[in-house]
Amino acid sequence: MTPPTSATPPVRLLVCDDHIVVRAGLLALLGSAPDIEVVGEAGTGEEAIALAAKLAPDVVLMDLQLGEGMDGVEATRHITASQAPAPAPHVLVLTTYDTDADITRAIEAGATGYLLKAERPEELFAAIHAAAQGRTTLSPPVASRVMARMRKPLPTLTDRELDILAQLSRGLGNRDIARALFISEATVKTHLGRIYDKLGVDTRAGAVSVAKEQRLLP
Numbered sequence: 001m002t003p004p005t006s007a008t009p010p011v012r013l014l015v016c017d018d019h020i021v022v023r024a025g026l027l028a029l030l031g032s033a034p035d036i037e038v039v040g041e042a043g044t045g046e047e048a049i050a051l052a053a054k055l056a057p058d059v060v061l062m063d064l065q066l067g068e069g070m071d072g073v074e075a076t077r078h079i080t081a082s083q084a085p086a087p088a089p090h091v092l093v094l095t096t097y098d099t100d101a102d103i104t105r106a107i108e109a110g111a112t113g114y115l116l117k118a119e120r121p122e123e124l125f126a127a128i129h130a131a132a133q134g135r136t137t138l139s140p141p142v143a144s145r146v147m148a149r150m151r152k153p154l155p156t157l158t159d160r161e162l163d164i165l166a167q168l169s170r171g172l173g174n175r176d177i178a179r180a181l182f183i184s185e186a187t188v189k190t191h192l193g194r195i196y197d198k199l200g201v202d203t204r205a206g207a208v209s210v211a212k213e214q215r216l217l218p
Contacts, residue, residue: 010037011132014057014089016048016075017041018066026061026094033125045070045078052079057089058132062111064095064102073105080110092131094124098141100149101213113137155198157216164191169208169217 013036017023023041030038039055042048045066052060060079064072072093082088090112095102098116106114112131115124116139127137138146157165160181167177174192178185196202199210211217 008035010035011059011128012037012039012055012057013128014038014040014042014048014051014055014060016043016045016060016066016072017063017094018043019063022063029121029124032121036125036128045072045075048075049078052089053082059112059128060089060091061094061128062091064093064097064106073102073109076106076111077109090131090134092127092137098139098145099213100145101215103142103145104149104215114142115139116141155214155216157195157198161191161195161198162216164188165195165207165211166217168192168204169211 013030015023015026015030015038017026020043023043027038027041030036039057040051042051043066046069048060048062049070051057060076062072062076066072066075072095076091076093079091080088091110092113092115093106093111094115094117096117103114112134113127113136115127115137119127119139123139130137163181164177167180172180174185174188178188181188192204192207195207199207201207201210208217
């Protein structure tokens, strides 16, 4: 009589990356892990959503930048919100991007983990297994940024400062901002000075860049 086995089934994985060569490399790498089974691959966010619903993987390995169409964050949001016909799979982000904005958007969309492509294969394998169990894994640089963000609260801008910042992001000059908001140019300059101080910048481009990274703009 064959003795019963206690081996756990392999993690069913769906890979989503728009670069064919990168995706092929990932498939070859993951094929060397006996406890991970790649059940499908996608090159777009739309494909990932459809295959996740069809194949019901345990984990979706998701890139953030997917070329034209839906990006990885939006695809993650759709996948993690799914409830039928099976519980939604966990999403593990695998990307080269580690900005505060990218990390925040991915986590808010429901990503279980956030890994950088520079990680070693064994770290990737471990993160996939952790994601399958619903445990969070963050690459060390990502974890450091998350901790730094928690220690340093976001600057608080007034409604008027946010209005001016929004106009600034459109590329408007002081005169056009003043006309759009029905205020004087001197008032615009005063508010800009306060915005620069709060964001720790000294240029218009710097203010817009920081505002986008910290998600101060809609």
